Amino acid sequence: MNFDVAIIGGGLAGLTCAIHLQQQGKQCVIINNGQAAIDFSSGSMDLLSRLTSGQKIEHFAEGLEALTQELPDHPYSLLGVEKTLKKATQFQHFAESLALGLCGSTTQNHQRVTPLGGITSTWLSPNSVPTMSDNQPFPHNKIAVLGIEGYLDFQPQMLAENLKLQPQFAHCEFSPAYIHIPELDQLRANGREFRSVHIAQLLEHKLAFHDLVQEIKQSAKNANAIFLPACFGLDNQQFFERLKQAVGIAIFELPTLPPSLLGIRQHKQLSQRFEQLGGMMLNGDRALKAEFNEQGVSKIYTQLHQENAITASHFVLASGGFFSNGLMSDFDHIFEPVFDADIIGYKKFEKNDRLSWTENRFSSPQPYQSAGVAINSQCQVRKAGQFVPNLYAVGNVIGGYNALQLGCGSGVSVVTALVVAEQICGR
């Protein structure tokens, strides 16, 4: 099997890169082993929320300049501030073209409501979630927070109590309540089935739409805005939009505990676009090992194609971090399993020194979270001290930064993905 580009991993980074390559006429294959981080994410995408000192970022250009001083190995520092912002803007246009329904700007962060009623800064959010710009007051003042009876991943009372403490909601009255949907009883009988994905399937496909609208209207009473858990609409935002119109009140959805419908929708839309463009998706397969020649990587073998190797002119490693097995560890060694690429981290992190992987305080940023493969400013991967000309890394598999600490996970994924697509098309 021969392709222009073989991509390992079909999460946010792999798909963003693959769609752009496919749009430029490159024939791509994605080898993808399973669910990705985006299926568990809030649906909001962070570009840069904090520095390592904890200082919050308002304006990206200033924040990125400061980051470059703090963390020279961060992918944004390697690419430079100008290119990072250019690629972030390109992703926003791309998201618009895909109708992902995201709002936000590449100038500054906005604020979004978290599932527990906190406020956090982010770059892009689904336009169905409650957001504020410049810490302005939320534009509604009577808010019905409606849970679903028996659904424990969304607690309306706790959300309302916590939101009352936020200055942006100080002018609001909250009325927490539950919507009662008898059709959900069959799911309730098995607690493990009572998840946002299963609820969404039932509400969208098996429940009379009119009944759902009536139940929401009655529970909301005289509110001028409704907050619901994100359990409405599995494939895209269309079902949620239809519900909003029928209820006739401003409705917002909040991310729930994972799995997250807001992230799953984005993942589905990206996968569909890739396949519409003629890309090949090898789902349920796993890249195992690679062979090299003088040009770099020559072929890769996968679990389902152990005899018949995949050859390509370019290879993109988009396999994610520890969460997705893009990085692995044994007792005293952290490694990248497919290419055995060089691993870096920051501060005291040493890939072969287990004691350097963690901080004693559980809540401190953990050094192992900054582990990942070493790249250069073209996102080429380093192996045994040399950069491999036709092997690139994108997204969470890259080292030198801690996405959780800095709030930059999705931003790094899309920025590096677009840089690599441009590199490959230019060659």
Ligand SMILES: Cc1cc2nc3c(=O)[nH]c(=O)nc-3n(C[C@H](O)[C@H](O)[C@H](O)COP(=O)(O)OP(=O)(O)OC[C@H]3O[C@@H](n4cnc5c(N)ncnc54)[C@H](O)[C@@H]3O)c2cc1C
């Ligand atoms: C639980 C969780 C929640 C998050 N929430 C947010 C959020 O709300 N906002 C935000 O901005 N960021 C969030 N992040 C950060 C997130 O990492 C990035 O946003 C981004 O989605 C990472 O994408 P990726 O494509 O690099 O990696 P991943 O999404 O991890 O995708 C890697 C894919 O590669 C596959 N794979 C791995 N190895 C192989 C192999 N050998 N062969 C074939 N396939 C392979 C995996 O199965 C997986 O599907 C979250 C991360 C996690 C883990």
